[in-house]
Amino acid sequence: KQEVTQIPAALSVPEGENLVLNCSFTDSAIYNLQWFRQDPGKGLTSLLLIQSSQREQTSGRLNASLDKSSGRSTLYIAASQPGDSATYLCAVLTYKYIFGTGTRLKVLA
C-alpha cells in the first residue's frame, strides 16, 4: 500500500532563507509526483509536476527533485518570502493521487 510522508509537519523561517521540504513514498511504481500549495480555506494550486522519467523540475524560485529508487522528493524554495506562507502538499500518482499530510510553512517578515 502506497504511503506518503512529509517532513517536517510545520516550519517557521525568517524571510530570505532557502529551505527544503521533504516527501517520501513507499512504492516506486508511480506515474508522476506533484507538489501543491494550499492557502487556508482555499483549493490546491499545482506548483511543480515531475514525471516518473524525470529527475527534477524548476519554476522560478522553486525546484523539485525526484528519486524514485529511494522513494524521495524534495521541494527547494530559494529566498523565501512572507507570501510563500502556506501548506505544501506532495502527491504521487498511481491511478489515483496519494497525498501526504503536508508541511505548514510560515515565513516571517
Add this chain to the structure above:
Amino acid sequence: GAGVSQTPSNKVTEKGKYVELRCDPISGHTALYWYRQSLGQGPEFLIYFQGTGAADDSGLPNDRFFAVRPEGSVSTLKIQRTERGDSAVYLCASSFQRSSETQYFGPGTRLLVL
C-alpha cells in the same frame, strides 16, 4: 479554456439531511475523481470514473455516499443522512483519458454538517 468547476462552493446542512455536490470536469476529459480533505489532512481518494462507469469506488467510506456520472461529463456526489464527521472539503479532479495522466483539480466544495 475553463478548468474544473464545482458547485456549490460552500454548503451548510443539518445532521441527517441529504446533500448533492456537483463537479464539471474539463471539457473532453473522460476520467473524473472525487477526493475528500478533512481539516489538517491531505486529500483522500473516494471514487474514480472512466466515462460513465465507476472504475474504482473503494474510497467511499460507507453506503451513505454515492456518486454518478450518467453522461460521462458532469458528476454528482450524493451523501445521505449526513453526519458531523462528513464535514470536509470535497475536491473533484479530471484527466484527459487514462488514469496515468495528470489530474486537474477544482476549487472544492466546503461541506459543514451542523
